[in-house]
Amino acid sequence: MTQLALVIDLNVCVGCHACVTNCKQWNTSGAAGALADAEPFGAAPTGTFFNRVQTFEVGEYPNTETVHFPKSCLHCEDPPCVPVCPTGASYKRKSDGIVLVDYDKCIGCKYCSWACPYGVRELDEKRQVMTKCTLCVDRIYDTNLPVDRRKPSCVLACPPGARLFGDVHDPDSEVSIAIRERGGYALMPEAGTKPSNHYLPRQKSTLNLRQDELYRSDNPHRIDGAPFEQNLPPIVEEL
Amino acid sequence: MHPALSVLLLTTLIGAGQGLFITMVVVELLAAGSVRPGFFVGGTAIVLVLCGLGLIASFFHLGHPERAWRTATMWRTSWLSREVIALPAFMGAAFAYGVAHWTGAGATLAIGVLGSLLSLLLFVCTGMIYAAVKVLKEWAHPLTVVNFTTMGLASGACLATAYAGFAAPELVGALAKAAFTLTALAMVTRGAALLRNAQLRPTSTLQSALGIRHPKIVQKTQGSMGGSFNTREFFHGKSAAFVRGILTAALFGAFVLPLVLVITLPILAFVVQYAGLLAERWYFFAEAQHPQNLYYQGVS
Ligand code: SF4
Ligand code: SF4
Numbered sequence: 411m412t413q414l415a416l417v418i419d420l421n422v423c424v425g426c427h428a429c430v431t432n433c434k435q436w437n438t439s440g441a442a443g444a445l446a447d448a449e450p451f452g453a454a455p456t457g458t459f460f461n462r463v464q465t466f467e468v469g470e471y472p473n474t475e476t477v478h479f480p481k482s483c484l485h486c487e488d489p490p491c492v493p494v495c496p497t498g499a500s501y502k503r504k505s506d507g508i509v510l511v512d513y514d515k516c517i518g519c520k521y522c523s524w525a526c527p528y529g530v531r532e533l534d535e536k537r538q539v540m541t542k543c544t545l546c547v548d549r550i551y552d553t554n555l556p557v558d559r560r561k562p563s564c565v566l567a568c569p570p571g572a573r574l575f576g577d578v579h580d581p582d583s584e585v586s587i588a589i590r591e592r593g594g595y596a597l598m599p600e601a602g603t604k605p606s607n608h609y610l611p612r613q614k615s616t617l618n619l620r621q622d623e624l625y626r627s628d629n630p631h632r633i634d635g636a637p638f639e640q641n642l643p644p645i646v647e648e649l
Numbered sequence: 650m651h652p653a654l655s656v657l658l659l660t661t662l663i664g665a666g667q668g669l670f671i672t673m674v675v676v677e678l679l680a681a682g683s684v685r686p687g688f689f690v691g692g693t694a695i696v697l698v699l700c701g702l703g704l705i706a707s708f709f710h711l712g713h714p715e716r717a718w719r720t721a722t723m724w725r726t727s728w729l730s731r732e733v734i735a736l737p738a739f740m741g742a743a744f745a746y747g748v749a750h751w752t753g754a755g756a757t758l759a760i761g762v763l764g765s766l767l768s769l770l771l772f773v774c775t776g777m778i779y780a781a782v783k784v785l786k787e788w789a790h791p792l793t794v795v796n797f798t799t800m801g802l803a804s805g806a807c808l809a810t811a812y813a814g815f816a817a818p819e820l821v822g823a824l825a826k827a828a829f830t831l832t833a834l835a836m837v838t839r840g841a842a843l844l845r846n847a848q849l850r851p852t853s854t855l856q857s858a859l860g861i862r863h864p865k866i867v868q869k870t871q872g873s874m875g876g877s878f879n880t881r882e883f884f885h886g887k888s889a890a891f892v893r894g895i896l897t898a899a900l901f902g903a904f905v906l907p908l909v910l911v912i913t914l915p916i917l918a919f920v921v922q923y924a925g926l927l928a929e930r931w932y933f934f935a936e937a938q939h940p941q942n943l944y945y946q947g948v949s
Contacts, residue, residue: 430872448875449875452875453875454874454875454876455873455874455875456873456875456876456877457877458878459872459873459877462871462872462873462877463870463872464868464870464871464872464944465868465869465870466859466861466866466867466868466869467866467867467868467869468861468863468865468866469863469865470865476869477859477861479859481872481944490783490784492726493726493727494726494727494728494729494781494782495723495727496719496720496721496722496723496727496729496730496733497716497719497720497722497723497730498719498722498723499719515716515719516712516713516716517711517712517713517714517716517717517719517720518711518712518713519710519711519712519720519729520710520882521727521729521778523878523882524650524782524784524785524939525782525783525784526784526941527784527853527939527940527941528858528940528941528944529879529883529939529941529942529944529945531878532877532878532879533712533878533882535878537712538712538713539712539713595860596860597857597858597859597860598853598857598858598940599857600852600853600857601783601784601852601853601940602783609860611860611861612861
């Protein structure tokens with residue numbers, strides 16, 4: 411069975427909000443109607459977003475790390491938001507595991523948002539229906555788009571490529587490999603929701619170079635046959 | 650959680666109505682024949698008015714009230730859906746009970762027992778709406794169901810006492826004793842829940858919410874500057890002193906004062922208790938700490 415999901419690399423995200431902007435742009439222009447925006451240019455703008463980037467400071471000054479944390483519906487495998495819905499407006503698709511809200515059935519009772527531990531469902535104040543990330547269900551299957559554009563808007567927008575999209579049930583997919591090999595984890599595992607979206611942790615990147623690696627056969631500046639020392643890069647004084 | 654007035658009104662109004670209905674049926678069971686049918690007809694009218702008002706209030710909670718009929722469809726999984734079915738079923742039985750007494754059609758006791766069962770079922774549905782939300786640990790406990798039932802029964806019995814003052818004065822003494830007992834019982838069960846909740850420790854932490862183990866994490870932005878649905882729906886936005894004040898009002902209004910008043914001044918007892926239960930319901934929402942709040946701790 412397919413379970414589409416996002417994998418978000420916290421080591422790569424720079425907190426630019428491009429995903430937020432593109433998500434809003436795509437989802438406010440769709441057939442379902444515009445996402446509310448109250449006072450967009452006022453002092454306290456507020457509105458509906460399917461995806462938000464939050465920022466946290468981890469550690470004690472001066473040893474702090476700034477972590478940008480994109481957050482949207484995690485398309486849980488065991489979503490508590492679905493069974494509580496009295497109208498059946500909230501549902502999880504069997505075919506690809508996407509959790510969706512049928513805007514024509516939703517009565518805006520907000521019960522589903524109480525059941526979700528992550529605070530990713532937002533009632534649209536204008537339309538008075540519950541809204542949330544759809545994994546851009548209206549573009550990922552659109553055969554009018556070139557194959558490489560059939561991805562969620564946030565994934566396409568992310569400049570450093572911090573967002574991966576794919577089937578987490580397929581062990582050979584890009585997302586499954588990333589989760590497996592780069593320590594992908596789920597949010598609040600204790601809630602028992604089995605989120606499909608995963609996060610890749612921060613990593614300390616260090617570059618270890620041994621001297622002999624500079625004297626490689628594929629080094630274009632190598633002087634053939636010269637002794638080892640002569641083939642090392644010049645030190646500053648020599649320049 | 651943010652307490653919504655519509656839900657406070659709905660749960661307190663129908664609770665009193667359900668309690669009043671059960672009290673009437675118990676009266677019929679114990680003192681059949683000695684009470685004139687007018688008592689039951691008038692009482693049923695009060696039950697229906699209370700439930701009707703509750704129903705109207707509940708519509709203000711919905712974004713799309715015109716689609717409310719859809720809420721009856723998911724009764725297999727949703728307690729909210731079950732409540733939506735149980736409430737009209739109870740009101741239907743209450744209506745039939747009143748009509749049967751009015752017309753003298755008989756079978757009143759059978760209808761009354763059926764209505765009482767539906768009333769209890771409705772208490773269970775209402776309580777389970779909250780008790781079934783696993784992430785809200787303050788609610789996810791059988792005591793939630795127990796409390797909706799005991800507090801509804803207590804206010805219904807208080808109301809029955811007040812009403813009997815007009816409709817069946819010979820019952821006032823016995824009903825006042827019942828109201829006193831039920832109010833005391835409600836105080837014990839609600840008190841047990843308060844004590845339990847005071848000892849709760851949250852299961853989720855900022856560390857598990859982000860998957861970052863460092864003990865010191867401070868939020869700097871939350872993806873919105875003017876607030877969002879998440880800051881409006883899940884925070885009560887009042888000071889700790891205000892919340893404590895409401896709790897005091899709830900404990901005195903819903904339990905202590907009615908216990909003092911119900912024997913001598915049943916009408917006042919009911920009014921004070923109803924106001925106290927509104928405060929209790931407000932506190933019930935305010936005391937529930939939603940784990941999503943971990944993601945909404947600061948904007949700078
Ligand atoms: S993240 Fe929340 S809204 Fe999304 S599927 Fe899980 S429980 Fe439902
Ligand atoms: S707000 Fe809409 S989707 Fe959510 S539980 Fe209510 S009817 Fe279902």
